[in-house]
Amino acid sequence: VISVAACGVNFPDLLFIQDLYQVRAPRPFSPGAEVAGVVSEVGQGVTAPRVGDRVIGRSGWGGMAEKVVVAADRCTPIPDEMPFDHAAAFIFTYATAYYALHTRAKLGAGETVLVLGASGGLGAAAVEIAKALGARVIAAASTAAKLSFALSKGADAGLIYPARAEDKSDLKALGELFKEQLGQHGADVIFDPVGGPYAEQALRCAAENARYLVLGFTAGIPRVPLNLALLKSCDIMGINWRTFVMSETMKSDENHHQLFELYKAGKIRPAITETFELKEAAKALARLADRTVMGKMIVLMPRTDATP
Known part of the structure; x- marks a missing residue:
């Protein structure tokens, strides 16, 4: 009790x-x-x-x-x-982000991470974890205030995407925003707890051999053309932290230990x-x-x- x-x-x-x-x-x-x-x-x-x-x-x-x-x-x-x-x-936000970026994506120093929903609890944790692992972080959020918050958590740069992206012109503009920030190389890892119409445009900006991390659908469950995964030679990974904790307890406990060390070092808060x-x-x-x-x-x- x-x-x-x-x-x-x-x-x-x-x-x-x-x-x-x-x-x-x-x-x-x-x-x-x-x-x-x-x-x-x-x-x-x-x-x-x-x-x-x-x-x-x-x-x-x-x-x-x-x-x-x-x-x-x-x-x-x-x-x-x-x-x-x-x-x-x-635990919920940091352990999920750490499991996604470290355990599953095996994020390396110097790689570029695109974080959607970067001002939310999970997104902000992902920004901090990615920076602690040595990555370059591009934050994506729906308002200037949210982007400012994500930048305050350590993101290197960012963009504001439309709160709604429904017609073709909106989606094209969204894709251009991603490309502008990510450059020709694209994102090595895409951290997506948002889904909805943003997912496909983010996936189009994936780098060769990228890892697309599916964490949730606050904007709805997307329908993504799988030919994009083939063209990019990228992995689409479902991140179910709950089942990881239940089935791989020792690895989960080790992740918690590493997170507490990052907290003690002042790298995450x-x-x-x-x-x-x-x-x-x-x-x-x-x-x-x-x-x-x-x-x-x-x-x-x-x-x-x-x-x-």
């Missing part, structure tokens, strides 16, 4: 309450898949974590509550240097742009739905004796 201090707000929370996620939560439930707090009870036979330990818990759902029950192997110790608010905004009290949690989810959020939001729990 974790006495929750803070709960991260993530796009899957919005999908959960609409029954659009690949897993359906039993009713009744509260959303919230990523919590940080103090272990207040453990079950029989549990040796780690221990009561009093500060942990990040991957709850799946139920995290927007004062207490939540989490399997022991879904808890990760929090470094002493990391406060609860950073911890609640850490959660950008918490909004906080909400528990009674305002619905407002946080509404903010996700309107696609105006930059960085990460967290829900803070009422303070108790068990939550320092």
Whole structure:
């Protein structure tokens, strides 16, 4: 049992309450898949974590509550240097971005990465991770404010794409924007949590032997002509961090260790742009739905004796 201090707000929370996620939560439930707090009870036979330990818990759902029950192997110790608010905004975005860029794409120093949705929680984490791995990062966002935010996270350059790209002229203009920033070589890695009409134009700008990372569809599920993958000799990779954590636990734990080292070195830092009290949690989810959020939001729990 974790006495929750803070709960991260993530796009899957919005999908959960609409029954659009690949897993359906039993009713009744509260959303919230990523919590940080103090272990207040453990079950029989549990040796780690221990009561009093500060942990990040991957709850799946139920995290927007004062207490939540989490399997022991879904808890990760929090470094002493990391406060609860950073911890609640850490694992989902950074571990997903690190798994995508390091484990799957094997991003190398000097390569060019195009990050779509670069101002969101996942996109901003990808910008920082890619820079920490020595890459050149091009950020793509839908407004000047969002692009400025992505640049503040370390992106080398960026572009503003239209909030809607539906007709042929819009798509052609979008393709030209990508080409202008990426140059003749193109992008070695494309990090895409957005999808929609942006995906095909981004793929057209892939470099030879590029890796296109599919992470989500905030703008809708795209239909991409697969001849582009053939022409570019590129890989299209589905990035399902959830199944990686479940099936390759040791590799996942090692990734977490490396991320904490990057945090201690000051190379990555959660950008918490909004906080909400528990009674305002619905407002946080509404903010996700309107696609105006930059960085990460967290829900803070009422303070108790068990939550320092």
